[in-house]
Amino acid sequence: MPLRARPVLVPSGLTRRGLFAAGGGLGAASLLAACGSEEEPAAEGTGAASGPFSFLDERDQTEVELDSTPTAVVAFTGLAAALYDYGVEVAAVFGPTTLADGSPDIQAGRMPVEGLTVLGNAWGEFDVEQFAQLNPQLIVSHYYEGFDLWFVPEERLEEVQALAPGIGIEVSKPTIDEIIDRHASLAKALGADLESEANTAGVERFGAAAGGVAEAVAEKPLKVVAVGAWPDGLYIANPPTFNIIAKCVELGVDFVVPENPDQNNYWELLSWENIDKYEADAIFLDIRTGNIAPETLLADYPTWAALPAVQAGQVYRWNGEPVYSHIGGAVELERITEGLAAAQPLA
Numbered sequence: 001m002p003l004r005a006r007p008v009l010v011p012s013g014l015t016r017r018g019l020f021a022a023g024g025g026l027g028a029a030s031l032l033a034a035c036g037s038e039e040e041p042a043a044e045g046t047g048a049a050s051g052p053f054s055f056l057d058e059r060d061q062t063e064v065e066l067d068s069t070p071t072a073v074v075a076f077t078g079l080a081a082a083l084y085d086y087g088v089e090v091a092a093v094f095g096p097t098t099l100a101d102g103s104p105d106i107q108a109g110r111m112p113v114e115g116l117t118v119l120g121n122a123w124g125e126f127d128v129e130q131f132a133q134l135n136p137q138l139i140v141s142h143y144y145e146g147f148d149l150w151f152v153p154e155e156r157l158e159e160v161q162a163l164a165p166g167i168g169i170e171v172s173k174p175t176i177d178e179i180i181d182r183h184a185s186l187a188k189a190l191g192a193d194l195e196s197e198a199n200t201a202g203v204e205r206f207g208a209a210a211g212g213v214a215e216a217v218a219e220k221p222l223k224v225v226a227v228g229a230w231p232d233g234l235y236i237a238n239p240p241t242f243n244i245i246a247k248c249v250e251l252g253v254d255f256v257v258p259e260n261p262d263q264n265n266y267w268e269l270l271s272w273e274n275i276d277k278y279e280a281d282a283i284f285l286d287i288r289t290g291n292i293a294p295e296t297l298l299a300d301y302p303t304w305a306a307l308p309a310v311q312a313g314q315v316y317r318w319n320g321e322p323v324y325s326h327i328g329g330a331v332e333l334e335r336i337t338e339g340l341a342a343a344q345p346l347a
Helices: 016-021 077-086 128-133 154-163 176-189 197-217 243-250 294-300 326-342
Strands: 053-057 062-066 073-076 092-094 138-143 166-170 223-230 233-237 267-270 282-286 315-318
Touching: 053 166, 053 176, 073 077, 077 092, 077 138, 077 176, 077 197, 077 326, 128 154, 154 166, 166 176, 176 243, 176 326, 197 243, 197 326, 243 326, 282 326, 315 326
Parallel strands: 073 092, 073 138, 138 166, 223 282, 282 315
Antiparallel strands: 053 062, 223 233, 233 267
8 A cells, every 4th residue: 555645656657556546346156166254264274285286377377386385475465364364374474564553454454463474564665585584485466467566676576586486366457256266266276275164154244245235225326436535635436447346336336437537547536626526425435554534634624524425424434455355355345335324315
């Protein structure tokens, strides 16, 4: 998650703000064979030392093959959080893991961050020397088209992959269902029992959460908008490019579609003077690190305070970058359902 408000360009015209925008939702058809609670992950096993191991690297569509299942795995924090939900723990993580007070970043999901080895907690940070000392057998991260292993500094990528083969899982184009299936498949390849009681419960919880979204708006004509709040303005999320929102649209939620999204099709940026461009009964505010807190918006941004949905107390939470497990997806759908159920049409 970016700690700076303004976009920073990355290769192929993509921006860090834009890339951080890609989020998810889930579908009940998601990998039932792969078969919890938000607090308790599936803790049955952290990978078997059997093999051989084979998994597709979606960056170049090639198979990464090892003689045995790797046990020294290093992962991007958000991906590690998904593996943890399925019962697989990693040797170290990199990416947003802890906040300044030591509490977990939202991307850490349900992982106990106190005991994690963190190779870098912010953009541009990656301790290659510490990485080498771990004798890593595999490094895994998310992959966005036009970029490489997410949160591995581009100038250190060759050095990192000389120490361990890398795998990227595509998270910018597939549906949330497909993304979660891929994370579950990786967990299985690393030794997770996807048919365990806990993992089966996670799939069921996800299906129920999707049903909850649909039920919340079935007989209520709500117009809602998902936003990110930064000092340079209010970012209006474009539903098709945020997989969690796209899933909610599929389930019947009427989200505002911005008229002029940016070059990456993620956001339309509105100046604070013009944030009333779109009418909405309810606002979903991105809760990822770096967004302006709701209390600060109320105190310091009068145009925000004047919005009808804000005055009605109908501001709720969403996460633009969910943990891509069945439990992680269920948590985000439940979060959105809570807001949809509470909100009422204003007109």
